[in-house]
Amino acid sequence: MVYEERNIWASLIVSLIGVSIYTILVLQQAAGGPVDAVDWVPLMLWTIGGSIVAAIVVSIVWGMLAGLGDPDGVGKSDQRDRDISHMSGRVGQAFLVIAGLGVIIECAFEVDWFWIANTMFYGFAVSSIVGGIASVIAYRRGLV
Numbered sequence: 001m002v003y004e005e006r007n008i009w010a011s012l013i014v015s016l017i018g019v020s021i022y023t024i025l026v027l028q029q030a031a032g033g034p035v036d037a038v039d040w041v042p043l044m045l046w047t048i049g050g051s052i053v054a055a056i057v058v059s060i061v062w063g064m065l066a067g068l069g070d071p072d073g074v075g076k077s078d079q080r081d082r083d084i085s086h087m088s089g090r091v092g093q094a095f096l097v098i099a100g101l102g103v104i105i106e107c108a109f110e111v112d113w114f115w116i117a118n119t120m121f122y123g124f125a126v127s128s129i130v131g132g133i134a135s136v137i138a139y140r141r142g143l144v
Contacts, residue, residue: 001066002076002077002081002139003063003066003076003077003081004077004081004084004085004135005135005136005139006059006062006063006066007059008088008132008135008136008139009062009132009136010055010058010059010062011055011059011128011132012128012129012132012133012136013058014051014054014055014058015051015055015125015128015129015132016129017051017054018047018048018050018051018054018125019047019122019125019129021047022043022044022047022121025043025047026038026040026043029043035114036112036114036115038114040114040117040118041117044117044118044121048121080143083143084135084138084139084143085135087134087135087138087143088131088132088134088135088138089131091130091131091134092127092128092130092131092132092134093127093131094127095123095126095127095130095131096123096124096127098123099119099120099122099123099124099126099127100120100123102119102123103116103119103120103123106119
C-alpha cells in the first residue's frame with residue numbers, strides 16, 4: 001500500500017468513527033426530545049478537532065509501521081497518486097456543493113442554527129467519506 005493510500009484509509013476510518021460518535025452523542029443528549037435543543041457546539045468542535053488529531057496520529061503510526069517493512073517506499077508519490085487525488089477531490093467536492101446549497105436554502109428560510117451547522121458538518125463528512133471511497137476504489141481498480 002502506497003503512502004497516499006495509507007493516508008486516505010486513515011482519514012476514511014477516522015471520519016466514519018468521528019461522525020458516528022458525534023451522531024450518537026447528539027442523540028444521547030437529546031434523550032428523545034428535540035435534537036435542536038442539544039448543546040451541539042462543543043460536541044461538534046471536539047469531534048472535528050479530535051478527528052483531525054486522530055487522523056494525523058493514525059497516519060503517522062501507520063506510516064512508521066509501513067516504513068519498517070519498506071523504508072524506501074515511505075512518502076513517495078507519483079503521477080498516479082496525483083491523478084487519484086484530483087479525481088477524488090472532484091467527487092467529494094460535489095457533495096460539499098450540495099451541502100452548501102442546502103445551507104443557503106436553510107438560511108433563506110431562517111432555520112435554526114443547529115440544522116444549518118449540522119447540514120454543513122455532515123456535508124463535509126460525506127464529502128470526505130465519498131472522496132475517500134472513490135480514492136480507495138481507484139487505487140484498487142485503477143482510473144478509467
